[in-house]
Amino acid sequence: MSESIIGKKSFDFAILIVNFYKSFxxxxKEFVxxxxxLRSGTSIGANVREALxxxxxxxxxxxxxxxxxxxxETIYWIELLFATKYISKEEFDKLSNPAIEILKILRSIIITTKNKNS
Incomplete structure (x- = not known):
């Protein structure tokens, strides 16, 4: 059985988020x-797993x-951290690029699945 691309990408993103959180x-010393x-970024993969x-x-x-x-929501928190200068442009790109890619994939899967229902 082949592995789900969205499952793999969302799991890898959760790892990225956890590691970012630990170092951050x-x-x-920012916790809120x-x-x-951390919560929203790891929830993506958990819900993908449930969907699968x-x-x-x-x-x-x-x-x-x-x-x-x-x-x-995760993209929102990344944007907020960047806008308030908690993270650099490099950190912003490292976090936001995969999140945006995952969001596009999720939207595509949802639209395709809904169209199959029609």
């Missing part, structure tokens, strides 16, 4: 915004929609 709280980023084990097409769409919302 040590270096910057970074905790929000969905009981129906509607359940699949619903769980991926939650993942999409968490991904968009």
């Amino acid at each position: 709280i040590t270096e910057k 915004l970074s905790k929000q980023l 084990n969905a009981q129906s097409r509607q359940d699949f769409i619903h769980k991926l929609s939650i993942s999409q919302k968490e991904c968009d």
Whole structure:
């Protein structure tokens, strides 16, 4: 059985977020915004995993929609950290680029799956 691309990308992103969080709280001593980023950033993959084990097409769409919302929220926290100068442009790009890619993939999967229902 082949591995899901979105499953792999969202898991790899969760690892990136966890590692960022660990170094960020040590270096910057910022705990509120970074905790929000940790929660939403790791939730993406958890909801993708649930979607991959969905009981129906509607359940699949619903769980991926939650993942999409968490991904968009994650991008918000990344943008906020950058706008408030907690992270550099390099850190911003390192975090936002994969998040945007995941968001686009999730949206595409949801749209394609909904169109199959029509």
